[in-house]
Amino acid sequence: MMQRPRAVDPASPTHTRRGEATPFDAILFSSFGGPDGQEDVIPFLRNVTRGRGIPDERLEEVAGHYRALGGRSPITAQNEAMIAALEQELARREIDLPVYFGNRNWAPYNADAVRALHADGHRHALGLVTSAYSSYSSCRQYREDFGMVLEETALAGEVSIDKVRVYFNHPGFLEPVVDSLGRALASLAVQGHDAERVAVLFSTHSVPTAMAAASGPEETRVEGSGGWYVEQHLAACRWVMDQLHDDSPELPDWQLVYQSRSGAPHTPWLEPDVNDVIAQLAADQTADAVVVVPIGFVTDHVEVVWDLDTEAKETAQEHGLAFRRVATSGENPRFIAALADLIQERLDADFPRRVVTDFGGTPDVCGVNCCVGRMCRPTTSALDSAQDVERARAEAVTAGTSS
Incomplete structure (x- = not known):
């Protein structure tokens, strides 16, 4: 189990700052995007890596992952199913907001969604993104893309886009993980695997260590903490294991591992890699089975x-370890309800926030120099002006509630 230095007190305004309730009139559901067929794979990867000068020969190495799955990423269909479920949940709550779907790297693009919502007469969109944690690539880059899209569409003065808070600590995101992990451990127990011989590996996307260190507001930076990105993941892992402890006094050891590393070999990225950990567990003869949780x-x-169902599973099989992979929250009704909660939080200042984990809450508005670093490209003027306005609103609300 990995522990790192903690940053700011979870009860501080850095964690609790709320934005002003806003009369949003549309939802922009924004995701990463993925190719729809074999002919889309390389153009999609060019979009993902634009500005980095990576030749197609190198892109083909990653393209093989998509080609092995028929060239079509499952992410678009998954997002469409989530949107359909979210629309039903919003209707059940009598929240009359249309949901527009846009991606950062493939059709339907964010720019297309913004043009559509503007054409339909909407002016204040709330951005709901498919990323739960704080870092440049998982939070700030979405905000930057919103700012660039407003400039690209020449709608910066007419349309505003605010982003919901990061939501790794909403119980609707984590409770489905608890249940799925519990089932995986139970299935191993039925097959005779003792808890002390099972390793739980919570896996997330590796990022450059400089990006991790710069995640979260500037005032939260603590040497060796790994920034908010690592702290939030560890808090989520601890909470999940704590819930399991209520039903199972004897639990396996766990650790946070990383996957999907890319980039130049000389650039430090977060480690250890999930495959390396599986191999080491086998070499040390400390586990007979692994459960991988894509937290x-x-x-x-x-x-x-x-990376998990194929490569990590193959690594486990090569080393004679039983393997289970826990499902993501995805279309689970509790997670869909959590997304609706995030929307309702920003519509109604009195709507109660559901927050778990020992990390504390997360602010509606990013702090000063939040999630920046040398890996980040400059922000746009549209983003900066919108962020300044929203931060001023939040500071006014915080001052009002604390007086």
């Missing part, structure tokens, strides 16, 4: 299906 992901997209 850092929302749906079973390619990085889960390929």
